Amino acid sequence: MPTPADKNGPPRSATKGSSPRSTLEVRPPRSATKGSSPRSTLEVRPPRSAEEIRALNDVEYESFAGFAQPREQTAAWTAHIGHDNMRVAVRDGRVVAGLGILHFGLYFGGRAIPATGISAVAVAPDARGSGVATELMNALLREQARAGTPLSVLFPASYALYRGAGYEVAGSRVMFRLALRTIGVRARALRVRPATAADHPAINAIHTARALRTSGHVQRGPREWRTILEYGLDPIFAYVVERAGSGAVAPDGKHSAGRSAVASRTSSTQRAAVRRAAAGGSIRDAGRAAPDAHATVEGYIIYTQTATRGAGFELHVRDMAASTPEAGRRLLSFLASNMTMAEHASVLTGPAESLLASASEEWHDSMSRILWMMRIADAPRALEQRGYPPGMQAALRFELRDELLRRNRGTFELRVADGRGRVRALAGGGRSARAHAGGGTGPMIRGRSALPLRMHIRGLSPLFSGLLSAGEVAQMGLIEGDEAALATATAIFSGPAPWMNDRF
Ligand SMILES: CC(C)(COP(=O)(O)OP(=O)(O)OC[C@H]1O[C@@H](n2cnc3c(N)ncnc32)[C@H](O)[C@@H]1OP(=O)(O)O)[C@@H](O)C(=O)NCCC(=O)NCCS
The missing domain is CATH 3.30.1050.10 (SCP2 sterol-binding domain)
Structure with missing residues (x-):
């Protein structure tokens, strides 16, 4: 579950080490061995009633209350995932645990593979320590294997728990804290303007292009974009970088950015869905800088701001990407233009993402890293x-x-x-x-x-x-x-x- 803690790096428990449990030894699934006393069975399924959804939200809220979110935020997150995509574990008629399942593609070697992203694994405090989470994960994986979905990924709060279900570390998410005064890039040739809903195909195409040249990226559908563009308590800002007048004009008069070779890999249905998702979203159709119909969108940045002690604020970049080196430099100078009010920007990115790797010097003054885990189902x-x-x-x-x-x-x-x-x-x-x-x-x-x-x-x-x-x-x-x-x-x-x- 994305939480306020995400802004400042992963929750502490997420990086806590744990010795790899050995190994090639074959054990029966852990749920079969844990506890010697006979237990009533655990039923794992989607919630069936408003009461079960409320009970699920209560378990989720209590489990993640350390992240100090208002109670409604928990209900908003399970609704955002979709109640059909939630699973509850019911024992003796009581919801004792739950989790959410997102469905998306994961890019490896330039191809997207169907995957689940597991979210908000939570067990009621009094039901912990008896193998409930393990049993829930095992049930989920059996269901997934039956459905023929090859991969599952999650951000772990405990390696040991998920290793027991066959997950292992498979990639990273790194948060760099950039000192804005040290960026020193002045690139103003390309225009920056607030993103509008009409920019979605272009933004998605730039993300997809990066996904094709990287590994482990999510193929984002409307829900994944909404998480980045709308989800959270802080106001979210989104800007695009465009090259004025250089885009080929399509017969329908639209600019060409969404029609690149990369964009053609996303289906028109998906593009339409992304557009629909954005229409009511936080991307502002701001009148103050109207999109240029002939321009090509070459980069985007999505971020929030939080006040720091004393004056000023810190930027938290959820995502930024560019399709050309010039647009990458423009994004960096856009970030640097905040330096009078913000000393730092945290950027969620990879260990050596090309946009930041092109720096003349080390720009970051700190970083945190979380290793996500993957299960091959x-x-x-x-x-x-x-x-x-x-x-x-x-x-x-x-x-x-x-x-x-x-x-x-x-x-x-x-x-x-x-x-x-x-x-x-x-x-x-x-x-x-x-x-x-x-x-x-x-x-x-x-x-x-x-x-x-x-x-x-x-x-x-x-x-x-x-x-x-x-x-x-x-x-x-x-x-x-x-x-x-x-x-x-x-x-x-x-x-x-x-x-x-x-x-x-
Ligand atoms: C983490 C949590 C889901 C575990 O649920 P559970 O039903 O107690 O887990 P299990 O009994 O199946 O434990 C399986 C293994 O996970 C590990 N584990 C469980 N709880 C753990 C904890 N609090 N810290 C570290 N490892 C833990 C242990 O290795 C355990 O095996 P062991 O008991 O043989 O040592 C539960 O404590 C919880 O809801 N916590 C709050 C929310 C949270 O952190 N969710 C995870 C988000 S990724």
Whole structure:
């Protein structure tokens, strides 16, 4: 759940370390082992009545009250996610836990893969410590695997909890605190003006272009854009950078920015939905700087301001992106133009995003980082749906372990060519793994398979996303293999550092 804490970096608990729980050992799902006393069953499903929604909101409010949000904000967030997308865990007729499920694409290798973003995992205080959250996550993942959605991501408050359900770290969100006086970029050639609802296709196209050259970005639909453009207690400001008069004019008289090669990848339905979503939103159709019908939008910035002690304020940049170097420099000089009133701007971004990496000197005086986690719910689909480097030709045989999801257990071959991957379950593959997986805490898989690479489903997440090399994942105890196989795995999945700046 996006919270006031997001503005100042992740909640403390989110970065708290926890030793990686080992590893390639096969355990039954944790919910099956926790607690010796017989428990009444936990039913996991969408809320069925207004009372259940109220009970869910109460659990959510109490769980996140530390973030000091007004009570209505909690109800606003569950409504924003959509009550059909909420899940409640009901025990003996009482809602004891809940979470929200967002549906979006996640970009890896230039292709968007269907994913869920898990939000607002909350267990009633008196129901904690008995495996409720684990059971909720397991139920959710089984449902997701049945639906064939390959990926799931979340921002963890506890690594251990989500590792128990098969998630592992897979990317970052970094908050830099920029000292505005040190930016020193003066670039005023391009015009900056308040964004309007009509700018949405162009803004979405610029975000999509960045997503295609990065890893781990969210394919934003109307709800994701609303989170960035509208959600929260502080006023939100949005500006675009445009190049006056240089855009090709389309037959309908609209400027060309939304019609770039990148924009054509977003469907007209999606563009229309984004436009609709924005129409009633916080993007202001300000009359003071009318859009130039011939101009091309080349950048955008979305931010809030909060008062600082004494005079002045601090800027909190939720998102900014540019499609040209000039627009990137214009955004930086726009930020710097606040320096008389704001000493700093915090920027939610990646570890070395190109816009900020082009600085002449280090501009930030502090930063915080959160590692988000990913669960691969359907490994064969995920491997086939991501993109790979176009020139890459490789084959990798591996054994995969997954205590929870049957479709991920077995031996597979991944063949990569022409930017695509093909997965084949190997003959006889899976049977030994399946038989083994049901059998309690079994031995390590070392030596059980003749295949050159053996990994736990958790190990696939940081490898797949490109966060870590296969050798680094081996250091975590989540993959084993000979050196050649580890090197091939690293090469297949290597790419830009995965990051996202969405909040959920
Ligand atoms: C975090 C929370 C959801 C856990 O719910 P729960 O039902 O108690 O979790 P489980 O019993 O399934 O615990 C599973 C594992 O998660 C970890 N875990 C659970 N609560 C934890 C906590 N407060 N701190 C650190 N790790 C925790 C433990 O490793 C635990 O296994 P263990 O008991 O064998 O050590 C619950 O405490 C809560 O609602 N907290 C407030 C809201 C919150 O932080 N939500 C998470 C947002 S990402």
